[in-house]
Amino acid sequence: MDSAALLDLLGNENRRRILRLLSRKPCYVTEISEYLGVSPKAVIDHLRKLEEAGLVESHVDDGRRKYFSIARNLRLEVNVSPYEFGTKSAYSASPNLDITSWRHVSLHVDRANAARDGREDAHSGADDRDIAALAADLEQLEQLENELSMAQRWVQGRLTDTLDRISAHFEGVDGRFYGDLLRGLACGPETAESLAKKAEAPPEIVRDALEGLSAHGVVDRDGDHWRLVAGEP
Numbered sequence: 001m002d003s004a005a006l007l008d009l010l011g012n013e014n015r016r017r018i019l020r021l022l023s024r025k026p027c028y029v030t031e032i033s034e035y036l037g038v039s040p041k042a043v044i045d046h047l048r049k050l051e052e053a054g055l056v057e058s059h060v061d062d063g064r065r066k067y068f069s070i071a072r073n074l075r076l077e078v079n080v081s082p083y084e085f086g087t088k089s090a091y092s093a094s095p096n097l098d099i100t101s102w103r104h105v106s107l108h109v110d111r112a113n114a115a116r117d118g119r120e121d122a123h124s125g126a127d128d129r130d131i132a133a134l135a136a137d138l139e140q141l142e143q144l145e146n147e148l149s150m151a152q153r154w155v156q157g158r159l160t161d162t163l164d165r166i167s168a169h170f171e172g173v174d175g176r177f178y179g180d181l182l183r184g185l186a187c188g189p190e191t192a193e194s195l196a197k198k199a200e201a202p203p204e205i206v207r208d209a210l211e212g213l214s215a216h217g218v219v220d221r222d223g224d225h226w227r228l229v230a231g232e233p
Contacts, residue, residue, distance in 0.1 A: 003087035006076055009053055014038060015046050019070065022056065024200070025176055026069040073160050075153050088149075092157030099154055102147050177201065181209060182218075182228065189225035 010016055014036055021027055021035055029047070033040045047068055050056035057071040073092035079085065166179040180199040184190055192210060196203040210226050213219045219226050 003076060003089040006053070006074075006089050007078075007087060009049060009055075010076070012046070014042070015050060018043070018046055018050065019055065022068060022070045026059075026067040028065050028067050032068070073156055075156055077149060090153060092160070093150055093153040094157065097150075097154050099151055102151075178209060178213070181206065181213070185219065185226060185228045189222065189227040191224050192226065195226070 010019075017036055018032055021032060027035075029040050029043050032047075033043045036043065047056060047058075051058070055071055055074065056068055058066050058068045060066050074089060075092060076087065076089045078087050163176070163179045163183075166182060167176055170178045177199060181195055184195045184198045190198075192207045193203050195210075196206040199206060210219060210221075214221060214226075217229055220229055
């Protein structure tokens, strides 16, 4: 999708709020209307524009209720600097992309040279440096910028794929919600109250979900804290 058109589309606060809500769970029109505090007619108009842009899709459940959800990953980048203004949008890179073959997978900074360059710039400006060296730096940094952009897209795609696989383990319930709980525990033990804040859910619902996960051997409890159960090596 053209980045300028995407910026125009996302310039509306209510459309951004709709996407934020749908990133949590699929919703129907009345539910979105109550969340936004606007009329169902206005919600339908926003959803139509988001669907036409390919950002939102819909499906009808067994009760013939129409649900809306986010259709695909899309990354929008905006660069504003004294030397450039630009935007670009792109769908996430394939998770099968091999980023280990890229020249810049991690940054290696020469601290001595960086400190020296900072002193030169502060005292007499970049003119003291050799122009050829500056041009080489520019070429490398531009290539690094492009590769980092692709790496971010790759990570975004892998992240979504991983959350989808977690959700698949909780078929018939809100897999995204359980995914949020597991993601919250990935960095270490948490209380039900702290997980409730991260998942933006009532603590009692979080506690019930954690008890269910505990019954399946996914998490266990140590006092007020919950932690992930280590898998088989």
